[in-house]
Structures are given as structure tokens and as C-alpha cells.
Amino acid sequence: MYLQHFGLSQLPFNLTPDTEFFCDLPTHREALNVLLIALQSGEGFIKITGPVGAGKTLLCRKLLNELPSPFVTAYIANPHLSPAALFKAIADELGIKYNRSSGQSRILTHLNDYLIHAATQAQRIVLIIDEAQAMPLETLEALRLLTNLETEKQKLLQIVLFGQAELDQVLQKKSIRQLRQRITFSYTLKSLNHAQVKDYLLHRLQIAGNSHTDLLPPLSVAGLYFFSRGIPRLLNILTNKAMLAAYGKGLSKIGWQQVQLAAQDTDATRMRWRLLGFRPALLGILLLIGGIVFYLSLTLSL
Structure with missing residues (x-):
């Protein structure tokens, strides 16, 4: 009755990040363009921040839908993980088979082998992490190990971090300054x-x-x-x-x-x-x- 009363075919203001409702407003379009250009140019580390409720997760889903072949994506929605658990989550997303009892260094080796093989197939692997401000410091530092995976010509893995403004505060910590230096593109979503x-x-x-x-x-x-x-x-x-x-x-x-x-x-x-x-x-x-x-x-x- 509610839908019929207002002439609706579906609920217009659900909180779920439905890309059908993506509104091509300047701040979101600019952020999406930054992401697409940076990824196409092979940049290794990209960061998108914004206030709570600004539409980061919807933008993240939109990016996942719009990345064309030969991009292959791994999406981590809840990154509050230990370094070993993060590496396993990435391997699971990419369909990499490994022994569940394997340690961090062994999983990293599996990831490296997969990425090298993907590069020979002209595939470009993108790791997208939502709610990145929730990542423990040691896990953020572990991301730097992943950015070390590269050939003489290109990065084997590109990483996109989506996070609240607190992510910028975390990245200012001295212990992860090397990671901060590797972020080559960043964009801050603004309110409407x-x-x-x-x-x-x-x-x-x-x-x-x-x-x-x-x-x-x-x-x-x-x-x-x-x-x-x-x-x-x-x-x-x-x-x-x-x-x-x-x-x-x-x-x-x-x-x-x-x-x-x-x-x-x-x-x-x-x-x-x-x-x-x-x-x-x-x-x-x-x-x-x-x-x-x-x-x-x-x-x-x-």
C-alpha cells in the first residue's frame, strides 16, 4: 500500500548499497574517475575517505561493477583481521587453494605465485578493502608487503582503501609511514x-x-x-x-x-x-x- 500510495515500484531510500540507485553527482563521479584513472595507469596504492554515511560502500560496489577486463578484483568488507587472516581472506577471494594450516609466509608465497601467473596472462589484480580504518596497525603494515610484489615493469597487485576520516589519522602514525608514502592517489568524498x-x-x-x-x-x-x-x-x-x-x-x-x-x-x-x-x-x-x-x-x- 505504501508503494502504491506514492506511485513506487520499489523502496527508494533503503540503506543497502544498491548500485542501481547510484547518483552521478560531482563528488561521487570525481571519486570514481580518480579510481578508474589511477587503476588504469597502474598505480599501486589508492585511498578514498569520507564521513560516515557519505556513500563510500556504494562507490566501492560501483567500482567493482565498472572495472572492465582484464581487471580481477578481491573485495574485503571486514578488514579487522590479523595479517595472516587478511592474506587468507585475499587468497579465498582470488580462488587460491592452500592448506588451511599454512602460516603467513606460506600464504604470501601462494599469493606471489598467483600474481606472477596472472601477470603472464595480462590480468590486473585489484584488492579493494572497505572500512579500512578498522584494520589493526600490524595488518596495515602487512599490506606494504603485498605492494612489494612487483616485476621490473609493473605492480603485481593494486590496492584501494575505502575508509572513514579516522583512516587518515591512523596513517599519520610513525610506525606505518612507509605505507603512507606509497599512497599515490587519494580523494575525500564531500557532503552534498x-x-x-x-x-x-x-x-x-x-x-x-x-x-x-x-x-x-x-x-x-x-x-x-x-x-x-x-x-x-x-x-x-x-x-x-x-x-x-x-x-x-x-x-x-x-x-x-x-x-x-x-x-x-x-x-x-x-x-x-x-x-x-x-x-x-x-x-x-x-x-x-x-x-x-x-x-x-x-x-x-x-
Whole structure:
């Protein structure tokens, strides 16, 4: 009934990283281009960071889908592993057969043999690690051993790290400075601005089957931008809750009151509401004024 009420064929604001909903916004497109160019040029170590909920995992899945042949990928989603466990996880991803009781050095030998054989077949192996900020220091250092696997002409393994801002702090530690020096390309995902938030929301609604661009009036978009701070995950949570609130009232549009209820019901945005110290009506007026000013600035710049 919820889907039918809003003319949807599927849920538009799920938190799962579904690449069908990938929105080609500047910050995500730039990050994807950096990744593709760096990998095509044979760079050994690449790093993508961003705030929690910025869309790193979705970008990671998009990269996995877009890398063409002869690239072969190994994807590690949970890297909170010991060095030996990481090497085994990589071997499992690449389909390398080994004795489960083998130690770290033996697994590294298996990996080296596999990578050399792949290079003779003109294959390019890419290791993609999500949530890299969770890796223990000794495991991060072990990654440097993998980057030592190379021929005179090329790296046998390219590595892409996706992580939160804490990853940059970890990489500043003196004990892994040699690893930090090997990162040749890096990019930081940014939060969405007001115009990008609107494009993001409409894009997801359109993919989900809704063709009515008036479902989210300007004031509601401004409110969602304000409370989410332009972070895609928070946008998904707030918009989903606001739509449920509108559906419960039988409304065909998402009003300011529904956005307010969604913000008050979400831990990550509740404090932002309280710290303002404004009455809801006054805040609504301020958001409306801000939306008008933003619209006028865009119009005058054209």
C-alpha cells in the first residue's frame, strides 16, 4: 500500500548499497574517475575517505561493477583481521587453494605465485578493502608487503582503501609511514550541497518509479538538507521516515511537519534540532528564506 500510495515500484531510500540507485553527482563521479584513472595507469596504492554515511560502500560496489577486463578484483568488507587472516581472506577471494594450516609466509608465497601467473596472462589484480580504518596497525603494515610484489615493469597487485576520516589519522602514525608514502592517489568524498540534495532525492525517487517531482516541496528539501548536513545515509533515513509519516496521514506530499517528525525521531539529527533553540515555525520560515535566496542566486548566475 505504501508503494502504491506514492506511485513506487520499489523502496527508494533503503540503506543497502544498491548500485542501481547510484547518483552521478560531482563528488561521487570525481571519486570514481580518480579510481578508474589511477587503476588504469597502474598505480599501486589508492585511498578514498569520507564521513560516515557519505556513500563510500556504494562507490566501492560501483567500482567493482565498472572495472572492465582484464581487471580481477578481491573485495574485503571486514578488514579487522590479523595479517595472516587478511592474506587468507585475499587468497579465498582470488580462488587460491592452500592448506588451511599454512602460516603467513606460506600464504604470501601462494599469493606471489598467483600474481606472477596472472601477470603472464595480462590480468590486473585489484584488492579493494572497505572500512579500512578498522584494520589493526600490524595488518596495515602487512599490506606494504603485498605492494612489494612487483616485476621490473609493473605492480603485481593494486590496492584501494575505502575508509572513514579516522583512516587518515591512523596513517599519520610513525610506525606505518612507509605505507603512507606509497599512497599515490587519494580523494575525500564531500557532503552534498543543497542543489545536490534535491537532485539526489529526485533521482532515487525516479529510479524507484515515482515521476511526480512535486512529492518533495522546496521547504521539505531544505529541511532534509539542513538536518542531514548533506550526508546521503542520513538523507535516506530522514526521507524514508518522512514518507512513512506522510503515508500515515494520507498525504500525497512530504511536508515540513513530516520532516520535523523524522528529524526528532532520528538520533543523529535530534540534537541538531534541540541545539537550535528555535520554535519549529520560526525555523521553517528561516529555511524557506534560505531556499528562496539559494534559488535566486542560481537564477541570477544563469
